[in-house]
Amino acid sequence: MKSHAQAVVIGGGVVGCSILYHLTKFGWTDVVLLERSELTSGSTWHAAGGMHTINSDPNVSRLQKYTVDLYREIEEYSGQDIGLHMTEGVMLAATQDRFEWLKSVRAKGRYMGLEAEIISPREAHELMPLLDPDQFVGALYDEVEGHLDPYGATQAYAKSAKQNGAEIELHTMVKDLVQNPDGAWRVITDKGEIVAQHVVNAAGLWAREVGRMTGLELPVLAMEHMYLITEDMPEVIEFNETAGKEMLHVVDFDGEIYLRQERKGMLMGTYEKDCRPWSPKVTPWDFGHELLAPDLDRIAPSLEVGFRHFPAFNNAGIKQIINGPFTFAPDGNPLVGPIGGVRGLWSACGVMAGFSQGGGVGLALANWMIHGDPGFDVFSMDVSRYGDYATLAYTNAKVQENYARRFSIRFPNEELPAGRPLRTTPIYDRLEAAGARFGAAFGLEVPLWFAQAGEVDTFSWRRSTDFDCVGAEARAVRESVGLSETSSFAKYRVTGSGASDWLDRMLACRIPAPGRMTLAPMLKHDGKVIGDFTLANLGENEFFIAGSGVAQDYHMRWFEQHLPDGGSVWIAPYGLELAGLSIAGPDARKVLEQVTDEDVSPEAFKFMDIRQLDIGMAPAIVGRVSFTGDLGYEIWMKAEYQRYVFDLLMEAGGAFGIRLFGSRALNALRLEMNFGTWAREYRPVYGALECGLSRFVALSKEADFIGKWAAAAEKENGGKLRLRSFVVDARDADVIGDEPIWLDGKVAGWVTSGGYAHASQKSVAMGYVPKEVADVSEGWEIELLGERLPARLQSVPLFDANAQRMRR
Numbered sequence: 062m063k064s065h066a067q068a069v070v071i072g073g074g075v076v077g078c079s080i081l082y083h084l085t086k087f088g089w090t091d092v093v094l095l096e097r098s099e100l101t102s103g104s105t106w107h108a109a110g111g112m113h114t115i116n117s118d119p120n121v122s123r124l125q126k127y128t129v130d131l132y133r134e135i136e137e138y139s140g141q142d143i144g145l146h147m148t149e150g151v152m153l154a155a156t157q158d159r160f161e162w163l164k165s166v167r168a169k170g171r172y173m174g175l176e177a178e179i180i181s182p183r184e185a186h187e188l189m190p191l192l193d194p195d196q197f198v199g200a201l202y203d204e205v206e207g208h209l210d211p212y213g214a215t216q217a218y219a220k221s222a223k224q225n226g227a228e229i230e231l232h233t234m235v236k237d238l239v240q241n242p243d244g245a246w247r248v249i250t251d252k253g254e255i256v257a258q259h260v261v262n263a264a265g266l267w268a269r270e271v272g273r274m275t276g277l278e279l280p281v282l283a284m285e286h287m288y289l290i291t292e293d294m295p296e297v298i299e300f301n302e303t304a305g306k307e308m309l310h311v312v313d314f315d316g317e318i319y320l321r322q323e324r325k326g327m328l329m330g331t332y333e334k335d336c337r338p339w340s341p342k343v344t345p346w347d348f349g350h351e352l353l354a355p356d357l358d359r360i361a362p363s364l365e366v367g368f369r370h371f372p373a374f375n376n377a378g379i380k381q382i383i384n385g386p387f388t389f390a391p392d393g394n395p396l397v398g399p400i401g402g403v404r405g406l407w408s409a410c411g412v413m414a415g416f417s418q419g420g421g422v423g424l425a426l427a428n429w430m431i432h433g434d435p436g437f438d439v440f441s442m443d444v445s446r447y448g449d450y451a452t453l454a455y456t457n458a459k460v461q462e463n464y465a466r467r468f469s470i471r472f473p474n475e476e477l478p479a480g481r482p483l484r485t486t487p488i489y490d491r492l493e494a495a496g497a498r499f500g501a502a503f504g505l506e507v508p509l510w511f512a513q514a515g516e517v518d519t520f521s522w523r524r525s526t527d528f529d530c531v532g533a534e535a536r537a538v539r540e541s542v543g544l545s546e547t548s549s550f551a552k553y554r555v556t557g558s559g560a561s562d563w564l565d566r567m568l569a570c571r572i573p574a575p576g577r578m579t580l581a582p583m584l585k586h587d588g589k590v591i592g593d594f595t596l597a598n599l600g601e602n603e604f605f606i607a608g609s610g611v612a613q614d615y616h617m618r619w620f621e622q623h624l625p626d627g628g629s630v631w632i633a634p635y636g637l638e639l640a641g642l643s644i645a646g647p648d649a650r651k652v653l654e655q656v657t658d659e660d661v662s663p664e665a666f667k668f669m670d671i672r673q674l675d676i677g678m679a680p681a682i683v684g685r686v687s688f689t690g691d692l693g694y695e696i697w698m699k700a701e702y703q704r705y706v707f708d709l710l711m712e713a714g715g716a717f718g719i720r721l722f723g724s725r726a727l728n729a730l731r732l733e734m735n736f737g738t739w740a741r742e743y744r745p746v747y748g749a750l751e752c753g754l755s756r757f758v759a760l761s762k763e764a765d766f767i768g769k770w771a772a773a774a775e776k777e778n779g780g781k782l783r784l785r786s787f788v789v790d791a792r793d794a795d796v797i798g799d800e801p802i803w804l805d806g807k808v809a810g811w812v813t814s815g816g817y818a819h820a821s822q823k824s825v826a827m828g829y830v831p832k833e834v835a836d837v838s839e840g841w842e843i844e845l846l847g848e849r850l851p852a853r854l855q856s857v858p859l860f861d862a863n864a865q866r867m868r869r
Contacts, residue, residue: 066091113129135221182200289383316468317468331360397435496516508724576598678705751782
């Protein structure tokens with residue numbers, strides 16, 4: 062075993078071997094994989110080996126498509142048979158709600174070039190005669206589905222990597238990870254040490270334990286997962302002989318089962334409600350090629366539905382029951398990327414769908430390690446999407462919820478209860494008493510809307526219980542004044558003698574003068590938008606930054622990677638030490654005047670001013686800005702003052718009819734202004750010109766900010782896309798994101814977000830289209846729940862097109 066390496070990959074499952082292969086493919090050959098036993102010894106060897114390209118997240122779908130397309134390449138390159146069976150597949154809907162979800166999945170695939178087709182139950186029966194068409198209302202056919210031999214595929218990655226120069230050490234157990242002062246890692250094994258610049262935790266079932274070697278508690282848990290294999294079935298044999306091909310893959314969401322052919326019988330797996338975590342606290346190191354005891358009684362409800370939906374199974378004998386552990390993150394997506402605050406440490410774990418996603422994970426992580434960027438929008442898989450609130454107990458609760466609901470419908474207005482409430486603000490009880498219905502953002506309870514007496518949540522793809530209440534909240538802001546909580550924003554404090562110069566390099570905007578704020582795009586080196594913030598200059602080398610709360614750790618990782626040596630700049634998130642409230646609407650100034658002795662007149666407190674004010678007796682930072690597009694103020698105070706300030710504002714606003722409003726009303730209000738938002742309109746795959754932020758990119762400023770020359774090139778060549786807003790002729794449902802945008806009968810773009818703009822009484826969609834057609838006024842349609850609806854380009858905001866209200 063070598064003593065030094067550029068990178069060490071820990072774990073010999075399909076994910077670890079894929080990463081090793083991709084590192085070598087892109088030029089890193091001084092790499093080593095360490096496996097405590099044999100390759101595939103964790104979850105890989107007993108996986109069902111299914112693969113598909115369709116995913117509810119289009120960005121994950123792209124990586125899954127890459128994975129499936131890669132298999133022929135590595136099979137040929139390595140000479141290793143991977144047992145590839147491309148069988149095609151159907152996803153089934155037994156209810157109308159599920160069928161509408163399948164239509165949305167089909168729509169997402171349109172603009173990504175994924176081939177899928179909505180078909181009838183009878184058509185599904187013709188393709189897969191084991192199913193009873195009377196049990197279903199519709200189906201989605203996908204030609205890119207299949208299965209493979211897990212052992213063969215893993216070996217193909219490994220052999221390809223070794224051909225490229227990598228080394229693989231089997232029966233080598235990692236005992237500890239210690240970082241040297243120079244940042245290099247001592248990988249301590251039972252056979253000696255390797256010093257490496259990079260360490261990748263792809264340890265699968267043992268990823269938690271490897272993380273703990275570095276003081277990290279990764280939010281990952283193994284769940285027992287069962288599937289059964291039948292004896293030979295005459296129906297399968299007959300189909301093979303008459304059709305000349307294998308049975309299709311099947312996902313029966315309402316039955317919580319999936320099916321594929323296995324030799325001359327069938328494999329049936331379940332995601333049962335009565336799920337079981339495996340080894341929830343510590344994974345035993347001596348576990349390997351063992352299986353867990355089968356428990357048919359626990360999956361009996363799923364099997365009963367499966368036997369009803371697929372009657373031939375009633376006459377089939379069971380040859381084998383497989384019960385093995387697979388790891389999951391709280392939301393079911395992988396945990397991939399660099400660990401914030403720790404140099405050279407990488408995560409690649411929680412990849413439950415390893416044979417659909419393993420190639421894409423390897424590609425993204427290798428790009429990230431070598432080039433500093435994954436090359437894709439992988440935020441939904443980024444390990445930074447969880448903060449320190451994701452403790453062992455939280456993770457265990459959320460993973461079990463996710464597993465039990467894996468084949469359940471998640472409606473766009475549905476919030477899941479496990480692990481909540483956990484993080485709350487000082488006014489949580491005040492908001493709850495006022496009827497707040499909460500969601501969770503980065504673990505924090507956030508008011509979505511405020512229910513009136515007796516109203517309960519009803520989940521639907523269409524406009525639901527909250528519609529009228531959200532409308533009333535939005536209209537209150539436009540007509541008088543509303544109050545919302547903003548504590549869920551990420552807040553950062555930047556100080557030090559070098560703070561201004563550092564921010565001038567990190568952010569594309571001009572640094573505002575003391576007492577002023579500005580919108581501040583942050584770009585990657587390729588000119589794509591990695592963050593959008595409000596930057597405030599508080600004077601005396603102190604700055605305040607506000608941004609997306611769910612991206613706090615994501616952005617802190619970027620900030621820390623670019624901090625200068627020498628201690629001239631210090632940055633830290635406030636977290637919940639700093640709470641926030643916002644008042645907005647034409648009467649907002651009148652309310653503020655009631656609670657402060659300072660002059661807040663338009664002349665004394667201008668738009669985008671920020672200052673220290675006493676709100677009653679409480680010290681606060683107040684900025685004249687509002688995401689509603691109306692006259693408004695953001696008020697930041699230490700958490701211990703929030704209840705006092707909240708009560709004071711509500712009392713002062715009583716005379717003006719002040720009303721609480723939640724994030725759904727805020728969404729309705731910002732849509733009227735064509736305001737984009739992080740993780741939807743602003744993502745690290747769009748340039749500043751493309752997403753409409755170029756006016757805040759100061760190309761003429763002296764500072765050579767990150768992405769400056771790429772942004773200048775984008776301005777010169779015009780980029781490829783443009784963000785546009787549309788008014789949709791919707792009836793009882795509104796877009797939520799990822800719907801296709803059509804122009805003259807062809808898919809031309811995709812929706813990033815939208816909803817109903819209540820105060821303007823319009824259904825709005827925002828999305829990207831090619832620049833060449835971005836200003837075409839006629840011929841647009843947006844596909845919603847399987848129907849193409851007329852849409853009109855909305856080039857100016859629906860509300861206050863000249864933006865006078867927020868400036869007055």
